[in-house]
Amino acid sequence: MSRWVKVVLLEDIPKLGARVVKNKDSEIGVFRLEDDRIFAINNQCPHKGGPLSQGIVYGDKVACPLHSWKISLVDGKAEAPDVGQTACFNTKVEDGFVYLELKD
């Protein structure tokens, strides 16, 4: 079962920035691109678990703050030559609010 959860006002996420959502024991990074598209991925770099939400966001990627792995926000995959993937979550924006699809 999955459900949509209202998490934050769109405008409370900085453009080309992110916010952290705590879901039970794990953290999800919710990213806002320049064109207001919203992506959500597990807040852990596949490399050494760095908090991706704290990285520099550009295009539809984020550079991990620990060792600069480039992670795609679209599919969670690391840019070559690095190999790895972090989990992605579906998002939507309604009435200025960002929603996350979470599994129970």
Place this chain on the structure above:
Amino acid sequence: MQKMKLVLVGNGMAGMRTVEELLKIAPEIYDITVFGDEPYPNYNRIMLSPVLANEQTIDDIILNSREWYAENNITLYTSARVNKIDRKNRIVYTADGTSAEYDRLLIATGSKPFMLPVPGADLQGVLGYRDIKDTNDMIETAKTHKHAVVIGGGLLGLEAANGLKIQGMDVTVVHRNEWLLDRQLDKTAGLMLQKSLEAKGLKFLLQTNTEQLIGNDQGRVAAVKFSDGMELPADLVVMAVGIRPNFELAKSAGIHCDRGIVVNDTMQTFDPRVYSVGECVSHRGISYGLVAPLFEMAKVCATHLANFGIGQYKGSVTSTKLKVTGIDLFSAGDFEGDAETEEIVLHDAVGGVYKKLVIKDDKIIGSVLYGDTTDGSWYFQMLRDGKPIHEIRDYLMFGQDSLGNTGHQGQDKAAAMTNEMEVCGCNGVCKGTIVKAIQDQGLFTIDDVKKQTKAGSSCGSCVGLVEQILASTLGGGYAPPSTSKAICGCSDKNHEEVRAEIRTHKYLNIPDAIKGMQWHTPNGCATCRPALNYYLLSTWPHEAVDDPQSRFINERVHANIQKDGTYSVVPRMYGGVTTPDQLRKIADVADKYAVPMVKVTGGQRIDLLGVKKEDLVGMWKDLDMPSGYAYAKGIRTVKTCVGSEFCRFGTQNSTQMGIDIEKAFDHMWAPHKVKFAVSGCPRNCAESGIKDVGIIGVDSGWEIYVGGNGGIKTEVAQFLCKVKTHDEVLEYSGAFIQIYREEARYLDRTVHWLERVGLEYAKQRVVEDAEGRKAAYERLLYALQGAVNPWAERVEKPNQYKEFETISV
């Protein structure tokens, strides 16, 4: 216009290299026809030995495929031996009647193995070692026969013997002289080589002359008889006693020949329409059998064929390497010397290393290296350049590395490294990985290598080495990047161009700058955005808009991110001086927030480590101390010693000087971190010698040193000037830092910037130009005007907390 006709006789390395050079400079002027008597397109003849040793295949050594000839509109005849040149009508003929007219003819018929004129030399199983056919014959023979005898202990003979041994034969090398490779090595090195090869299972008969080859009743060689009467069984005999220029064709056409086809310095024969290159020529009485001179000839000849008429070939100094895996030897020039020469010799018989340099009139004229050839190319370069050596004579024998990093900029170091040696310490990448990536993935640029291997992508200190590896792996295929590199893949502009445009167009924010300078990407990347942000702020202080999203997380949250995603908090302690009150406060905060570690830093202050992001603002509030900018590309610390206030040696009040500097330059952003130190006497307890700006108090004033660095590569700061007063220290050091802020590339430390512009430039701007200095110092003070403690600012503006809050669901 009708094209001229160029005919090349000889589809080998020298002739085809000439054609390639010609196509590079004048691709359109000729219709080209090539005749080769072998059934293959052009291949790398010097790589036949690795083929015989199972290290490469025939396909690996093909240089130009048939498709290449077709693409370049070259008519290629293979298995076509030209046997007649009609110079009057300018036509060449092959044995089967094919003909081609020429306006210009290039003869590159190479050489033939010299076959000893002994009885039995025409028996089956007696070969020279010249081409693919010979190589295949040897490989085939090895499958069915046991005994091989190689006559000739020169380069070719030893490579053949090594290959035959690897193919499984029992190999004996017969050599006329006292030691192997007597044309390349002196006796000591020759004997060392013999020992190494014997360890590989080869056998040697030295000072032995061959008298006769004895056949069996099928007409195949069965034994070799020597002049001392001894006989050796032999199913295969390889003659490698030398080569002879192959000039019969030219001679039969009436072209002047002596021991080869005689050419002048433009590679022209006595017939002005006929040129010749390669092993078949006799240039100033010398015929060459190594590849480097042939390529030099090819280059010269191509300029004349292209009607440029500029090249001159003046002969070559050659160097030698033996292509037998596991054996390192190098030889160049006059390695024997005579009564007029001096020698420097290093000989470690047990370690298997022997090095000899022959010196005459303060110049290296010859060299033999055995066991360790690391510095071969360096010595050879000096030999060819005729470089005087007296300045480095004491170190010469110990190699290029012993000279430190001055003067030679690490050239050729890459070529000498083994594949296991680490190149990039940050990412743990060794040379072999880089070479393999370059070869397998066809990489041509530093950026490709960085991307595919990560080497050089972190601290960047190994990029020079990576570039050398790229150059040595690609050889002639490597085109060095233009001297100024693009800021990143998002733009073609380099750092200097970006800075200049920001100034002329007065860009004040990142979107305008990216749009105005036509970035390829919509909003840059993690490399260029922080640089742009800094350039905007440093060019237009108080006007440009600071973009937190373009700053690295540390600068965005004014704390240092740690490996587990927690942060560290480092409050400022000006000049490293604190008070009981401060310490109590820090202790209380550490208790309150259960800080896992409290540590004294190298910059004389206290680090609170392991702080959760959501606790940062609270801690700052409770601490009520200024941010120490321990996270910043900007001013970090001013380290001080005790100084004249307490120290019995102190000559100046270094502590107060440090406090004043740290206060004056507080909140300063820079291309990279900036560290100061002030010592109160030349004992230099504050380590001023390894700081961006190091100040040392002396009796009569202060000495200022710049460009020191205690980081990845320790750099000693250089003396900038000496000043008298406290205010002068501020003005001079401030002006220096301001010019660095305005002109260095983002992520350059002061040392890197100084390496580029030179200390003299800094002296001229800061010391000699008094008005410029004052103006620069004013600009720095203006930029810092009104700067505030960022921690206090965050505490006072709670609506900016959002970044620090975690959302729960």
